[in-house]
Amino acid sequence: MGKLGTKPVQILLLISFVIVFAFGSGCVQNFEKESYYSIKDMDISADRTGTAFVDLNVTTYIEKYDGDSMKNTSLLLKAYSRESGLLEAQKEVKLGVLKKGETKSVSQTLSLPKTGGYNLRSVLFEESTQKSNGEIDIHNLDSLPPDVQDVGLEISEMDFRVKGVEGGKVLVESDIYLINEEKEVSKDLRMLVKVREMDAGLLADKVWTQTGEVKPESTVIRSVNLTMPDQYNYIVEVMIWNNDTIVKNGEGYIQLSPKVKVKDRNTTETRKIQTSEFENVQETEAVPKEESPAEEPSTPGFGLPLSAILLFSAVILRRKFG
Structure with a gap:
């Protein structure tokens, strides 16, 4: 009985030995093999060159040359100033899972001040673990022509207001909204505003004006007056000129005789607009700044309290000696 009782124990020990041997010999192992990546190359081009800033397009080429893990990856692009060493900008993009042997190109855009040079670094992560990195230097960005x-x-927008109607002519004030999207004050440029009849294309009026200098990332309104015949539809064209080149266009519409679709019929008809009903000749007053009330100048003679005291004293003296 004692010998028979030891058999289960021996069998259990034998099974344990086989399992340990299998793990040690690699027969049973983790089926997810660690992945290895490489940043093969980086390309840089200037997408947009302004007077103070440049938009750089950075393309990073990533290769997964070994491993079969199914973990997500991401790429972090950083730009360090070569002069100060400070981080100027960064951008991250999610890449998902890369397959073994796959090479992926990733394009990212950074907007940087157009001064000096930068050290650009691409850092590849698998989940939260850094797997690879690459870097490239750029120099003399300030030499790039805008x-x-x-x-x-x-x-961005145009508003129109009827200032007067007389003799079949309409005077319209056109407000043009200009946005400076740069990070420096814009140049004072010439601006041509034209009003053209929509169907015939005939020019009704045109006015030259200036954009003026516009502060960074702000909006201003420039107004011009245009005269046109009543009861027509018009396109208002705005052209901004830099020397002899048109650098920006915009359009707005004034419909003094719009066509409307007739309900329950597949036809249109012209709607007559009483333009004079929209006439607004009152100027909009700017909100005045608060001013502290001016002090009234002092008048010669006695003040009110002193006068009251003297009057009271005179009454008493009159009663005493009167």
């Missing part, structure tokens, strides 16, 4: 067509100004 794009001719890029002045930093955008025409």
Whole structure:
């Protein structure tokens, strides 16, 4: 009985030995093999060159040359100033899972001040673990000429107000909203505003004006007066000129005789607009700044308290000696 009782124990020990041997010999192992990556190359081009800033397009080439893990990856692009060593900008993009043997190109854009040079670094992560990195230096960005067509100004909106109607002519004040999207003051440029009849294309009026200098990342309104015949539809064209080149265009619409679709019919008809009903000749007054009330000048003679005291004293003296 004692010998028979030891057999289960021996069998259990034998099974344990086989399992340990299998692990030690690699027969049973973790099926997810660690992945290895390499940043093969980096390309840089200037997408947009302004007077003070440049948009750099950085393309990083990533290769997964070994491993079969199914973990997500991400790429972090950093730009360090070569002069100060400070981090100027960074951008991260999620790449997902890369396959073994796959090479992936990733493009990212950084907007940097157009001064000096930068050290650009691409850092690849698998989950939260850094797997690879690459870097490239760029120099003398301030020598890049700005794009001719890029002045930093955008025409965002236009408003129209009827200032007067007389003799079949309409005087319209056109407000043009200009946005400076750059990080420096814009140049004072010439601006041509034209009003053209929509169907015939005939020019009704045109006015030259200036954009003026616009502060960084701010909006200003420039107003011009246009005269046109009543009861027509018009396109208002705005053109900003940099020397002899048109660098920005914008359009607005004035419909003094709009066509409307007739309900329950597949036809349109012209709607007559009483333009004079929209006439607004009152100027909008700017909100005045608060001013502290001016002090009233002092008048010669006695003040009110002193006069009261003297009067009271005179009454008493009169009663005493009267």
